[in-house]
Amino acid sequence: MTKTSRVLIVEDAIALGETYRAMLKADGHEVELCARADEAIARLESFLPSVLLVDVNLPDMNGLEILRLVRSRELPVEVVMMTAQGSVQLAVEAMREGAFDFIMKPFSPDRLKVTVRNAHERRRMANTLAEITDTFDRDRFANFIGRSLPMQAIYRIIQSAAPSNATVFVTGESGTGKELCADALHRLGKRSKAPFVAINCAAIPRDMLESEIFGHAKGAFTGAVSDRKGAVLQAHGGTLFLDEICEMDLSLQAKMLRFLQTMTVQKVGEDQVRPVDVRVVCATNRDPQAEVAAGRFREDLFYRLHVVPIELPPLREREDDVLLIARDFLARFAKEDDKAFTGFTPASEIALRDYAWPGNVRQLQNVIRQIVVLSEGPLVDVGVLPREIQTATPMTRLPQVEAFAPVAAFVEGPARPAYQAAPRTKIEPLEVSIRRIIEAAVEQCGGSIPRAAAALDVAPSTLYRRIQSWQEAEDQRLAS
DSSP, X not given: OOSOOEEEEEOSSHHHHHXXXXXXXXXXXXXXXXXXXXXXXXXXXHSOOSEEEEESBOSSSBHHHHHHHHHHTTOSOEEEEEESSOOHHHHHHHHHTTOSEEEESSOOHHHHHHHHHHXXXXXXXHHHHHHHHHTSSOSEETTEEXXXXXXXXXXXXXXXXXXXXXXXXXXXXXXXXXXXHHHHXXXXXXXXXXXXXXXXXXXXXXXXXXHHHHXXXXXXXXXXXXXXXXXXHHTTTSEEEEETGGGSOHHXXXXXXXXXXXXXXXXXXXXXXXXXXXXXXXXXXXXXXXXXXXXXXXXXXHHHHOSEEEEOOOGGGSTTHHHHHXXXXXXXXXXXXXXOOOEEOHHHHHHHHHSOOTTHHHHXXXXXXXXXXXXXXXXXXXXXXXXXXXXXXXXOOOOOOSSOOOSOTTOOSSOOXXXXXXXXXXXXXXXXXXXXXXXXXXXXXXXXXXXXXXXXXXXXXXXXXXXXXXXXXXXXXXXX
């Protein structure tokens, strides 16, 4: 078994029940025993098993009624029915009601163990599939907005890569959110409380870039009037984000490779070698493999950096995400400027969707900012959109440009994230927030998971699956 499973046995013959419990405990399961149906139903609230082993004939209820109750509550439990008075009709009825298996007494220890193992494995696979389904329709993730399939895939990669120390190489056109991606990797990882330091290799003169990254000693060169720590040392314990990495010249690339291989840094003009602990995320809007083929980027450095690749899709390939993002920008900018905008007309939404957005989300941000500044609302109509958007035809695909001139220069400084939570409370990991909300809802509903699920507007099975995964994680922690 990949995980220890929980098994709840409902058997009124105590001696038999204890025998089954001993068999399953010897096979590594955590097992509890109830002699009555009402006890078992109450126990399901606090001890959610992955496998429920139920005798058909109980003193206070037919075992099939427990099976129906489990299915009506959508509990993530596999039910195995037991009986000494079996019939084909009874077995068929049990399977039709959703039982995993139907076993006849007396049965051998091997028959019981194999049945429970198979039931647990089926439940584990069903939970995994349900978790994937539950997280495949998010319209927000970290600072990203979007529910298109390409973005769902990006969310899952970020979520998987964030807890590791692996180097991540982010590619994508200008304005697709490469720095947002790096920030999400940092905030969702184990280094979130340490610094996040970003360097744009294209925005710093080449002769100064080494000093910006690795630091310099006082007097190392003309103008070095004091020591400089450098981005690598500033990011110690945290994350170093190197944007536009392909703009780095070949001589500095060699020093970057040395740094990645040894995790040590030597300041310009200094002999001392300092060990550092940083997670590196880099990004480019170029094709890095084409840069390698052209001799402008070192192949060994590329493979050192290209551990976890993330390719951000352009906005034109993100289905209706453009409308979600536009609505968010409109609400935010309207609030900032005290304008009475409430949304977009259907015609303007069609125009936004048909345009190719060569500048991606950054261009969209500037367009919406221009509209809010120059218009009054309450609805954004086609007439206030820039001319190139008004005249766009469906499925227009404009060529990628190296640099995009914004429609209006109303946004100063770096582009704002697509979504940013108000900094009123300390930011906590998403799973921590989800657990806190669920536990509070269950407590307010007197411990009733179905009532809590109704209040949260989710299926009871969603809560049961999450509670079960928390219980299994806690069991593993205590066992280790």
